[in-house]
Amino acid sequence: MPDDEPHQGRLIVVSNRIPKGDVPAGGLVFAIHEALTGAGGIWIGAADPTDQAEDGLTKIGSGDYERFTFSINHEEHRGYYLGYANSVLWPLFHHRPDLLEFHQGDFDAYVAVNRRVARAIAEIAEPDDLIWVQDYHFLMVAHELRSLGVTNRIGLFLHIPFPNPNDVMALPQVAMMPAWMAAHDVVGLQTRRDVISMVEAMRHDTKTQVLNDGTWIREGRVFSILNFPIGIDAESFAEAARAAPEVELQLAPKAPLLLGVDRLDYSKGLVHRFEAFDAYLDMREQGSPRPTFIQIAPGSREDVEAYRDIREKLERTAGSINGAHADLDWTPIRYIRRHVDREVVAGLLRRADVALVTPLADGMNLVAKEFIAAQDPEDPGVLILSHFAGAAEQMESGALLVNPFDRTSFARAISDAIHMPLEERKERHAILREGVFREDIKWWTDSYLDRLRRAPRSFDSQLRAI
Structure with a gap:
């Protein structure tokens, strides 16, 4: 031959x-x-x-x-x-x-x-x-x-x-x-x-x-x-999201849900993400919907000193932000550093109004693609994506691209995502969905x-x- x-x-x-x-x-x-x-x-x-x-x-x-x-x-x-x-x-x-x-x-x-x-x-x-x-x-x-x-x-x-x-x-x-x-x-x-x-x-x-x-x-x-x-296996993940069990989140009426799903790692930009959310809360108008940001970040490699350091800093940052902004019936950040079952994550990605995928460096980051596959095309959420994620090369046309080091512009992107009208959300999602399903695993x-x-x-x- x-x-x-x-x-x-x-x-x-x-x-x-x-x-x-x-x-x-x-x-x-x-x-x-x-x-x-x-x-x-x-x-x-x-x-x-x-x-x-x-x-x-x-x-x-x-x-x-x-x-x-x-x-x-x-x-x-x-x-x-x-x-x-x-x-x-x-x-x-x-x-x-x-x-x-x-x-x-x-x-x-x-x-x-x-x-x-x-x-x-x-x-x-x-x-x-x-x-x-x-x-x-x-x-x-x-x-x-x-x-x-x-x-x-x-x-x-x-x-x-x-x-x-x-x-x-x-x-x-x-x-x-x-x-x-x-x-x-x-x-x-x-x-x-x-x-x-x-x-x-x-x-x-x-x-x-x-x-x-x-x-x-x-x-x-x-x-x-x-x-x-x-x-990703887009068809399979979309089906898993549709079939996922409903999770009772106890959100305020009309409260936007922001979601991050990452392994706990200094490359993921989690502290920068929390600080940008803090900046958004500072600029948020009085009386507007009170968003809840759920960050799932199970620990990994905790025998390595750099990973212990980032965990401690993230916990301090979350506590400080909640202390400054929380109310009796509202906790802005819900930080979870334990494993969450994949079917539950799929359901949360479908439920989320905004996904925050904002690493400081990442090969690809498949959560961005999973979010798009999970969403309802008739009422989709918005993807906020770091310039430094590998996925940005394929998803720049539909995502809101941010520099995670620029806290002010990052906060404005969060505001834009929360307030984006339905037609723009549908247009952006359709562009992203076509690519995710075409260039699948x-x-x-x-x-x-x-x-x-x-x-x-x-x-x-x-x-x-x-």
């Missing part, structure tokens, strides 16, 4: 997270499930940490595809996951090099886990299998696979932003990164902005060159840097995997195509 024809081997997917039981009904995990159900293959993810890590894979499920876990010990979990992945790569890629906490032992753990995963894949990969690596936890896996002689097509999809050229210089291993990236056949990023950032970073590597057709070459390996904005997986299947295997075949 010629190299430029699609190959029909198995799909091998690697992600840090893997469902140990039933597959959740949304998000990245659901997207991988759908891709593997259609293609057949193998899903590999991290096992729960144990005292001793061993080579090889452990089978945990089968059906339309097989699920396996790789082993990781407690020390590696601290170094690879909490350390290098989430205290170095995560803040760096979210444009916060000031929060970087680097320890050599953490990088050593990251290398050890990436090598163990690569050895496990090399043992099971057949010649025509596609290998699809998910996210920043495994930036070295493809490079390790190449060193083991694996020639399969390998793709990386980065779900978080790519750092700009100045920020990336803060990475102690910055000189190694071009080799990590070039080991893939297709590097998939969320946005055009991310592609520009990676292209600029790669230009600084003297061993890397761009070819006439826009692909790249490094030491004889040809690879592509492309954007594939991830979507199936579109994303099909687009990426089709491109990966057609990736040339060698420099020679790429030259023939130019």
